[in-house]
Amino acid sequence: MKIPGLILVEATKFPDDRGFFAETYKRSDFAANGIPEDFVQDNLAHSTMGTLRGLHYQIEPKPQGKLVSVLSGDVYDVAVDIRKDSPTFGQWYGILLSHSNHQMLYIPPGFAHGYCVISDEATFAYKVTHEYAAELERGFLWNDPAVSIDWPVTNPKLSARDTQMPLLSEAENNFHYKSSVP
Secondary structure: OOOOOOEEEEOOEEEEOOEEEEOOOOHHHHHHOOOOOOOOEEEEEEEEOOEEEEEEEEOOOOOOOEEEEEEEOEEEEEEEEOOEOOOOOOOEEEEEEEOOOOEEEEEOOOEEEEEEEOOOEEEEEEEEOOOOOHHHEEEOOOOOOOOOOOOOOOOOEOOHHHHOOOOHHHOOOOOEHHHHOO
8 A cells, every 4th residue: 555554455255156255344454454443334325426535534532443345335545644754645546446346445443534435325334433523524625636636426415515635735634644644
C-alpha cells in the first residue's frame, strides 16, 4: 500500500454449486494481520449512480477507524492521509470496491474517507472503531484542488453539507502522524 496505515483485505471465498461462503470479519485473523481494532458500530448506506459521500472523518477524542466494503454494486473508494507531519499528508489512495471482488479497505484514524457510486446502485457497509459523534465529525471538500483526487465523476450527487465543506488546509484536524498508526 502506498500510504502507511491503509490495509487492503481480501475475503477468502468458498464456492460451491449453490454460490459461495466467505468470512468477512474474524477478530483474531484481523489482529494477526495488523488490524487489532475493536469495531463498535456497523453502518449501511444505499446510494444511486453518481452519489459521492465524503470526505469525512471523526476527530479525537473518538476518532474512527473504518473497515469498508460493498455488498452490492460498485464504488470508487478513497482515503486521504490527513495526519499532520506525515510524509504522505494530503496524498490519497483510491480503489474499486465491489460486490464481485469482495475486497475491503481498512482505514485507520487520521484519514478522511469518501466514495462515489459507479454502478446503477450500491450498498456500502462499514464497521467503525468509535460510535458516531456528530460534534466530532469533520470533513473537507471532495474536489479540493490541493488534494486533486481523480474521481470517476465530474458532477456528483452531493449532500448539502458536503457542498459546504472547507478545503483541507482550513479543516479542523487534530491527528498527528506518530500517534495515529504504529
